[in-house]
Amino acid sequence: MRLHWSPKSPFVRKVMIAAHELNLTDRIELMRNMVALTKPNPVIMADNPLNKIPTLVLADGTVLTDSRVIIEYLDALAGGDRLFPVTGPERWVSLARQAQGDGLLDLLIIWRNEREKPVAQVSHAWIDAFEIKAQATLDRFETSAPALAASRFDVGQIAIGCALSYLDFRFDAVGWRRGRPALEAWHDGFTARASVRATEVTDD
Amino acid sequence: MRLHWSPKSPFVRKVMIAAHELNLTDRIELMRNMVALTKPNPVIMADNPLNKIPTLVLADGTVLTDSRVIIEYLDALAGGDRLFPVTGPERWVSLARQAQGDGLLDLLIIWRNEREKPVAQVSHAWIDAFEIKAQATLDRFETSAPALAASRFDVGQIAIGCALSYLDFRFDAVGWRRGRPALEAWHDGFTARASVRATEVTDD
Numbered sequence: 001m002r003l004h005w006s007p008k009s010p011f012v013r014k015v016m017i018a019a020h021e022l023n024l025t026d027r028i029e030l031m032r033n034m035v036a037l038t039k040p041n042p043v044i045m046a047d048n049p050l051n052k053i054p055t056l057v058l059a060d061g062t063v064l065t066d067s068r069v070i071i072e073y074l075d076a077l078a079g080g081d082r083l084f085p086v087t088g089p090e091r092w093v094s095l096a097r098q099a100q101g102d103g104l105l106d107l108l109i110i111w112r113n114e115r116e117k118p119v120a121q122v123s124h125a126w127i128d129a130f131e132i133k134a135q136a137t138l139d140r141f142e143t144s145a146p147a148l149a150a151s152r153f154d155v156g157q158i159a160i161g162c163a164l165s166y167l168d169f170r171f172d173a174v175g176w177r178r179g180r181p182a183l184e185a186w187h188d189g190f191t192a193r194a195s196v197r198a199t200e201v202t203d204d
Numbered sequence: 205m206r207l208h209w210s211p212k213s214p215f216v217r218k219v220m221i222a223a224h225e226l227n228l229t230d231r232i233e234l235m236r237n238m239v240a241l242t243k244p245n246p247v248i249m250a251d252n253p254l255n256k257i258p259t260l261v262l263a264d265g266t267v268l269t270d271s272r273v274i275i276e277y278l279d280a281l282a283g284g285d286r287l288f289p290v291t292g293p294e295r296w297v298s299l300a301r302q303a304q305g306d307g308l309l310d311l312l313i314i315w316r317n318e319r320e321k322p323v324a325q326v327s328h329a330w331i332d333a334f335e336i337k338a339q340a341t342l343d344r345f346e347t348s349a350p351a352l353a354a355s356r357f358d359v360g361q362i363a364i365g366c367a368l369s370y371l372d373f374r375f376d377a378v379g380w381r382r383g384r385p386a387l388e389a390w391h392d393g394f395t396a397r398a399s400v401r402a403t404e405v406t407d408d
Contacts, residue, residue: 037330045340066307087280099272110314
């Protein structure tokens with residue numbers, strides 16, 4: 001299978017962390033392709049007309065997006081019930097955590113695109129709202145950090161961990177660690193995992 | 205269970221169509237609450253700090269977001285395997301279709317927010333890119349319309365159908381039907397379903 005990939009995309013990173021955890025990296029051929037909001041890339045759009053990565057192309061030509069679907073597919077390929085609790089209340093908690101991590105990442109990516117516009121086009125009303133929602137979401141993560149630390153490593157942890165690491169990478173000014181010691185301690189454990197270290201991003 | 209809800213949100217509509225299909229509407233208490241990108245709503249943020257709907261609050265206080273997670277939860281509550289194929293290739297096709305429908309909706313919602321900014325802030329580079337990606341995604345839906353028409357009604361159909369109906373509601377100028385007769389025919393069948401008629405949106 002082939003994966004449209006870039007080392008700096010946090011959603012791609014989610015998939016690669018999962019692939020490392022599931023020992024599937026040698027089955028995935030990486031195709032490095034850049035995406036940008038205002039630069040539709042024909043190579044990616046041939047497989048995913050939404051111009052987003054990660055996009056996974058299976059041997060039979062089936063195209064799987066987005067990161068959640070790809071991770072669930074990889075999990076099943078590895079036997080299942082590894083990064084997704086299959087049933088019960090744990091499944092809903094895990095999926096809801098993933099949705100919160102993904103939701104924060106979606107917000108951050110629009111925020112970054114907005115702040116990189118020509119100055120006259122930047123909406124401070126948008127950016128102020130992004131800041132409020134991001135800080136409130138981080139406060140919620142701090143509250144749930146003890147439960148997160150007590151849970152097994154799963155898609156919820158991957159999504160929240162990737163969102164925090166993306167803040168480190170692109171949003172230093174948010175200062176996500178300030179006043180959030182439990183979340184910081186949990187993230188320290190996250191970044192110590194082999195799968196997370198193997199997918200570290202560095203700026204150009 | 206309580207659902208933060210608005211009749212005009214296409215992601216809420218996905219959930220409500222699912223609830224009608226699964227005969228669960230009488231178990232869901234609707235709380236009407238507006239969300240807007242630049243107006244964080246404290247009532248919603250108390251449950252979902254990302255300020256998004258749909259947000260479902262279970263009797264035990266567990267909060268489930270987003271529409272995908274909520275629909276999968278409702279499906280399980282109704283016995284399972286109704287709107288989500290549980291295993292096999294059909295599951296990946298269904299989830300990938302849902303992701304494409306959701307992805308188009310995500311794009312449309314940012315597009316709408318962008319075009320409603322003060323004129324000097326509107327990025328035509330963004331809007332041009334949104335148009336290219338939306339048209340390409342619709343072309344892909346047209347190609348897959350025969351397979352869609354041959355599939356059972358599931359989350360993939362709900363997401364794509366809601367995206368097309370949202371284009372009718374907010375993006376008449378996109379002209380999604382032009383040159384896409386198979387998709388139009390499929391959408392006619394979608395809109396004829398009782399669950400879809402019961403959740404029709406009307407502009408103020």
